[in-house]
Amino acid sequence: MLKIGLIGVGHLGKIHLKCIRLAREVYELVGIYDTDQELAGRVAEEFGVKSFANLEELIDAAEVVDVVTPTSTHFAVVKAALEGGCHVFVEKPLTETLDEAEQLIELSKQTGKLVQVGHVERxxxxxxxxxxxxxxxxxxxxxxxxxxxxxxxxxxxxxxxxxxxxxxxxxxxxxxxxxxxxxxxxxxxxxxxxxxxxxxxxxxxxxxxxxxxxxxxxxxxxxxxxxxxxxxxxxxxxxxxxxxxxxxxxxxxxxxxxxxxxxxxxxxxxxxxxxxxxGPVNAIQMELESLAYSIRDEQPAAVSIEDGYRALALAxxxxxxxxxxxxxxxxxxx
Missing domain, CATH: 3.30.360.10 (Dihydrodipicolinate Reductase; domain 2)
Incomplete structure (x- = not known):
């Protein structure tokens, strides 16, 4: 079972939080972090989870992070997570710019950590x-x-x-x-x-x-x-x-x-x-679980960081x- 932390607990982040809990066979939720500490505190109390005071503490406690923050923050957050030794699930689009995406692709290769992009329609x-x-x-x-x-x-x-x-x-x-x-x-x-x-x-x-x-x-x-x-x-x-x-x-x-x-x-x-x-499926739960299986089996992510780059480049x-x-x-x- 992988220790996972959630970064960003806005509208979509709360949906991800519920899906992480449903994926209890592959993930153990260590806690959440949001730059809005007041919001994070309310969500932590509502769901009975730990709220971390800063990003670095959550990354240190986790093996995987789920990034559900504004696109403008993706590069900095994913970079910190990869450098901290975590695999990453990040909502689409991968980054704001192609240069940022290219840097993350190189960092993912250097660290050997997977990055899966949240193109949920897959x-x-x-x-x-x-x-x-x-x-x-x-x-x-x-x-x-x-x-x-x-x-x-x-x-x-x-x-x-x-x-x-x-x-x-x-x-x-x-x-x-x-x-x-x-x-x-x-x-x-x-x-x-x-x-x-x-x-x-x-x-x-x-x-x-x-x-x-x-x-x-x-x-x-x-x-x-x-x-x-x-x-x-x-x-x-x-x-x-x-x-x-x-x-x-x-x-x-x-x-x-x-x-x-x-x-x-x-x-x-x-x-x-x-x-x-x-048949009915929970697509977000499924994509999160697929990352866990890819990590376990040492296989490429279902929607790889390169896939995310190609979609961003075409956009x-x-x-x-x-x-x-x-x-x-x-x-x-x-």
Missing amino acids: FNPALLALGDVKVQPYFIEAHRLAMFNPRGTDVSVILDLMIHDLDIVLKLANDEVAEVRASGVAVLSNTPDIVNARLEFRNGAVANLTASRVSLKNMRKVRLFQRDAYISLDLLEKESQVVRLFDADATDLPDRGQQFPLETPRGPRIIHVDQPAS QRIAEAVADNQSRLPDPLA
Whole structure:
């Protein structure tokens, strides 16, 4: 069992605290720390845990730290934890800048300590339900829409929401991004609240992503189109659907799902529709536990620090493309 300390006990930090307690088979919670000592004291009393007076004391007492602090603090906190001999789970995005991320990657290698980044959608039941389904998308479409919430507006919608889908797209496409085009607009905050990005990969695949935090309803959907299948992921409802086309005389049709005949210019085919089972899971608990298993088995983290870097690097490219696009638009007030 690993000794774990929680750093940051705001809204999300308290959720992590509850999940650490649920992961009692792999973690022993040694305590919490927050720069707001008054808040930390209240949370410590509410949950019956120890509140440390400073960060260094918590790091000394722990083998793993869970960092749920503002993005602007990630670099300093993760750096201190790695130098103090701790493995690290850090919420997304990894850091504010690529230079900070690169320094942490090097420090992780030097210390031999794992860093896992909290791209929680990797543990969404809809994505997990795909199992061994072969994914080779030619076109990916992602929509992540949310109603306005002042929490999180310290960064653009790219780092706030879209970065979840960037991580998923990079994982599923499994290729380098060759070209980025993007546009966006700030509506209620000082940074873009709506962004659309078009990504072109070296192998010719294309991804079109839209993120908004000023929508009238919530939506988190990803659609994949490939030569032999259409795959739909509803990450909000935690449901997936796989539609595949088979020859009329195919002998390898899956046992589960529904089948429909279809006449095509190439002759009769069979449409097979499957909705893989996606049982309920606690995604945050699962991602925290996965780090413990990676440490125990001496395996790479499920969402490695390099994965976090790639998502951050792509987010930065999109932000630059948005800024470049805005600079070329006429001033509506001119």
